[in-house]
Each structure stands twice: as structure tokens, then as C-alpha cells.
Amino acid sequence: MTEFTGTAAGLKLAGQLMRQLGTLCVAGYHHSGPRELDVELRYRGVTLVNGFTPQRHRQLAALREGLRLMSERPLTLEPPLTHEVALDDLDTGVGQLLERPAGFVKCVVRPSRST
Structure with missing residues (x-):
């Protein structure tokens, strides 16, 4: 699951919706203060991934790769x-x-x- 809200409430909801052993990518812009994460996520084996980097070259490289994959369609979401x-x-x-x-x-x- 990817959280894009950038709000404490959105981050909390994303954590509540996570399944056991799932992956939560925090991509929202969380700069309006500290955020809390439920420690239960750790016990459920949730992997937390940072979806934001201040390194612009990494963001642009990821965007280019994503656009390339979308245009070449080596992997599609249709079958699932x-x-x-x-x-x-x-x-x-x-x-x-x-x-x-x-x-x-x-x-x-x-x-x-x-x-």
C-alpha cells in the first residue's frame, strides 16, 4: 500500500489497513510535524518503505524508469x-x-x- 496523504490521519489509516507481512510505502509529504506509527505494525511484520527522497536525481531516475515500463508494458496489471x-x-x-x-x-x- 502507498500512503500519499501527507497527514497524520492518513498515515494512521494506512497502518490500520495493512495486512500481515505487507509493505507500506510512505510517499506523502509529512513535514507539518511529528508522526506516530503504531508499534503493532512491527508485530504484524509490515515492511515500512520511504517513498520520498530529497535526492532529486533519484526521483527523476525512478520517474523515467516508471514511464519506460509503462510505455513498453513488459508487466501489466490486467491479468490480476x-x-x-x-x-x-x-x-x-x-x-x-x-x-x-x-x-x-x-x-x-x-x-x-x-x-
């Missing part, structure tokens, strides 16, 4: 995205996540119904 729901049907998507119907891997939630 087996189900899709509109935001209005979020309950259906959560139900699929919990029930894991045959063929279910991941469900994407779209802001509006696909046409």
Missing part, C-alpha cells in the same frame, strides 16, 4: 484485475473480496459505471 465494480457498487466489490468467487484475484473500483 479479474473483477470490476463501480464506486456505487462498492458493497459488491467488498463481498467479492470476502467470498473469493472462482477466478477472483483483484477487484478494481471505478469512479463511475463503465460504458
Whole structure:
């Protein structure tokens, strides 16, 4: 999971949503004061990754590499995205996540119904 809010509340929520042995990338800009992280993350084996670096050359290199990978498409997200729901049907998507119907891997939630 990647946290981009830059707020204490967003960071806390991201920590609460983490699964055991998951990875939390903190990419939000957290410069408005100290932040607290729940020590329970450590006991759940969560890996914490810094998504921000003040070294601009590293950011630009990562951005270039990401754009290259997107344009060449050596790896796509489509195969794991087996189900899709509109935001209005979020309950259906959560139900699929919990029930894991045959063929279910991941469900994407779209802001509006696909046409």
C-alpha cells in the first residue's frame, strides 16, 4: 500500500489497513510535524518503505524508469484485475473480496459505471 496523504490521519489509516507481512510505502509529504506509527505494525511484520527522497536525481531516475515500463508494458496489471465494480457498487466489490468467487484475484473500483 502507498500512503500519499501527507497527514497524520492518513498515515494512521494506512497502518490500520495493512495486512500481515505487507509493505507500506510512505510517499506523502509529512513535514507539518511529528508522526506516530503504531508499534503493532512491527508485530504484524509490515515492511515500512520511504517513498520520498530529497535526492532529486533519484526521483527523476525512478520517474523515467516508471514511464519506460509503462510505455513498453513488459508487466501489466490486467491479468490480476479479474473483477470490476463501480464506486456505487462498492458493497459488491467488498463481498467479492470476502467470498473469493472462482477466478477472483483483484477487484478494481471505478469512479463511475463503465460504458
